Amino acid sequence: MNILLHDNGKHLKFAPLTLTRPVGNLRMGMFTNNQRWEMYVPDAQISYVTEAYLSKKYPAVIKEDNFFVNAACIPSRDLVDKMQNLETGEAIFQGEEWIVFRGEHLSLDSAKQTQIEDVVVLEERWHLYQKNAEVLAADFATYTKGKSSEPLSATNTLIGDASQIFLEEGAVVEASILNVTSGPIYVGKDAEIMEGSVVRGALAMAEHSALKLATKVYGPTSLGEHCKVGGEVNNVIFQAYSNKGHDGFLGNSLVGEWCNLGADTNSSNLKNNYGLVKAYSYETESIDATDVQFMGVCMGDHSKCGINTMFNTATVIGVSANVYGGDFPPKYIPSFAWGGSDGFVNFKLDKAFEVAENMMGRRSLVLTDEEREILGYIADNFSH
Template sequence: MPVALFEDHHWKNLSPLTLTRTTFDVKLGARTIFEEYEHTGRRPDFLLSRKHLEKITKERHGCEVNPSSHDGDTIFINGLVHPSALDIARLEKVSHTFAITSGNRLVVARLSKKNVEYLAKCVRAGAQVNIKKMQVEKATDARAADGMPADLWDIIKVLENSLALQTASDRSSDPPGARVTGAAGVVAAGAEVEEGAVLDARNGGIYIGPGAQVAPCRITGPAYIGAGAQVRQFSTIESSYIGASCKVTGEIAHSIISDYTNKAHAGFVGHSYVGEWVNLGAMTTTSDLKMTYGKVKVAGTDTGLDNVGVFIADMAKTSIGTLVYSGTKIGVSAHLHGLVTKDVPSFSIWGAGIGAKSAELELSSAIETQKKMMSRRGQAMSKAYEKMIKNVFLMTAADRKKAGVRKAKFSV
């Protein structure tokens, strides 16, 4: 029976990370939910996404997105549900339509054609599914949403546990010349680990992917170093994911550094999520603890956590010496200067921290800059990616206006 992943309205809670990607394409540890399904050998047959992400999602995964019709029975699964939380084989044996809900969230369902059309319509619009409108046998399970992130900080809350599970392996290949401690194991799959590196696997496994280069540094597990990543000399990495083709230096703790992102100079990033194609300038540092040791708030909401850093969307850039307060959200392709104490809208050049007036980043400049960054990794921007940038620029115009971002040339 076909399986389809769909986005729910909690994409808004995970914004700005979800402006350029679906909920099932947000990293939860070292893998996204889509990648978790692939890892289990059960690749989704098709996907339901917001309309502006339709083409880029199809390009990313090579499978059908938002099909116009649905032939045969299908099990629809919320794109934030981990495959280990469901017994799909058992669900396939249920012969009638059903919907399992938790609160106001649809978790998993098998639906009639009419209800599928309603679900697809809501997903394309990024709207909440009104479960009461669905004519289907409903079962409420308060535990069904356990493990599903509802807010940005949930990603950080479960990070260490996710990495521990994702790096667990019976295989152990301690790199020669490296000092390895702990029994959790180190897997270096075709990586180059220089003599003098310290790999501490006492609290969790360490995976170092193909083509990765690890200079003398300290990595404390659980940690995942993606294929082709460069971990430079004297770095300290703890309980973090470093994505494919990243270049990192300095101190990184309890954070996700997504693919193709640069943190090539000294500075601290802690309890944070950094998107793809981000460049963090020299000495860029994020706060992840209040001086009062109180609970950190994100957009005015109490997270209940002592340690929360920042959430940086794709393509953002920071200048030399940028300092970002804890609990801050940084939008898509935002450019930061100086001290950043509050959320920054997408496509903004933010200069309040250096006494400058913030200005809107021209769309053409954002696209050109991204093309240059991609070319440095031997990649070309696709039409689908460029169209997505243009759509997000238009979608976030109201955010910039509300924040007082001017349509003018930025000057220091």
């Protein structure tokens, strides 16, 4: 089965996270969405239909027989079963929203339609954290079915059904309080929950991620590979290789890859008047009203903030930004901005490359030519 995860015109809906990746590569629950498709359809070849500047790193593999999939759709067993029964020229819709089309080229106008219900389709970037509990629980049930967890150390206190916690080989969890009554807890290979942590599910920790000493997690929260998190977090998704290693609160937030939040960074996630928030839109290039009450920070890849940084409700930070200084910075910080409440200057591209190389080198990874081109495109088009 050749599956193409199609951005479907939503590239800017999920920015700044999607400035550096296709919609189909976003993380929520236990996986990125392409990993989730790999779980449901292990023999599939998966690629992306995305923006031209991303296509060298994320190329589309188009064959005579393809399954074009709305990349903002979260797969389920029911959907996969219906997909496998599609004939060429047929499509699956949920209401007016297309989900899957089978054919050589995407052609929905003349497609014979089959309807499906109860498929999660993301419409806005904040849906990633709003729907994280639902998706994480479904991922956990599907992934752990028929598998056996590593034993949980007796030094821990477990509240709830033991079947709702799963530890992979090499996972380390000691002297922590783990509550699975509101959602499952998954601890990936060689991941660690350090002593004194208090976790209320749902929580998913990918391999080599860590909760630092005495971390408080209110769930539903997802940590990508090699993320380190401390302090207090509530309903946050970290893509991968990012750190919030110290005290400070982060809630209802989205953090990209290769980000670092300095010690005692705090974000507001609720306005003092308890009203609906306004947030920067990359589609309109303005701060627009939303229908959301809780929203913290959305931070693009390779961005950083200094110690004691304070973020206002619904702050949006682009790619390769560096935020520091006293007082609250603006609610929208463009890509490659360097500064804080006193103003910003442009972060030069060669210096941004140097910082990225230094951070990635600690994980024995390199900044590829394709990634340099992507960052260069962002610097030219999203740094103002």
